[in-house]
Amino acid sequence: MKHIRVIALMMMGLSVSACASVDTATRNAPLETQTHQQMATAPLDVNIVGYNIVAPDSLRVSEANMYYPLGDVVWREDAPGNRLRQIEAIFKTAFERGTEQVKGSVPVVAQIEIKRFHALTEKARYTIGGVHSLKFIMTLTDPSTGAVVAPARLIEADLEAYGGAKAIYHENHGITQKVRITEHLAKVFHKELTDPTRPEPEKTAAIQN
Structure with missing residues (x-):
C-alpha cells in the first residue's frame, strides 16, 4: 500500500509539472507570436x-x-x-x-x-x-x-x-x-x-x- 501511495504522489507531481510547463510556455511565447494573436482581433x-x-x-x-x-x-x-x-x-x-x-x-x-x-x-x-x-x-x-x-x-x-x-x-x-x-x-x-x-x-x- 505504501508503494502505491508513493507512485500516486509521483504521478500527481508529474501532472502539476506538466501544467506548469504549458503555462510557462504561453507566458514566454515570442513577441511576434503574441503580436500575431493580437492582430487577429485588432482592426x-x-x-x-x-x-x-x-x-x-x-x-x-x-x-x-x-x-x-x-x-x-x-x-x-x-x-x-x-x-x-x-x-x-x-x-x-x-x-x-x-x-x-x-x-x-x-x-x-x-x-x-x-x-x-x-x-x-x-x-x-x-x-x-x-x-x-x-x-x-x-x-x-x-x-x-x-x-x-x-x-x-x-x-x-x-x-x-x-x-x-x-x-x-x-x-x-x-x-x-x-x-x-x-x-x-x-x-x-x-x-x-x-x-x-x-x-x-x-x-x-x-x-x-
Missing part, C-alpha cells in the same frame, strides 16, 4: 482600393408570398427580375457609401460574398413585420498579390423590419426597405473596416414613429 488601418461583391447563383431565391418563405433571398421592392443582381446592386451602393471615409494606410481589396438576404414579403410587410436577415462573408486581400490581408469572416447584419402601420408610415416618408437596408449596410461596412470591436450600429430608422 486594420485599411484603405479600400477596390471591391468585388457577388451573390452566387447557388443562392435560392423565393418569390412565395408567405410570412417566412424558404430560401436564401427574399426581395420584392424592385420590379420582377434577377433578384441576385438586384441585391448585389444594393450591397454595392451600401459599400461605396460606407467606405467613403475609410482612408487608412494599408491598401486592400474587399471580397464580399452574399450568403443571405431576407427582406419582407408583402404579407409580412403589411402585417407583423419581422427581421431583415442579412449575412455575408468579407475577405480583405492585397491589391498587388491577391494575398489575404484579413481572413474571411461571416458577418451577420440583421435589422428590424417594420410591419403594418409602422411600415406604411415610413414608406410615406420615403423610408422604404431598400433605403433602410442600404443605410444599415453602409454603417455595418464602415464599422467592420474601421473598428469591428465596436457594438453593432443602432438598428433604427431615419424617421421614428
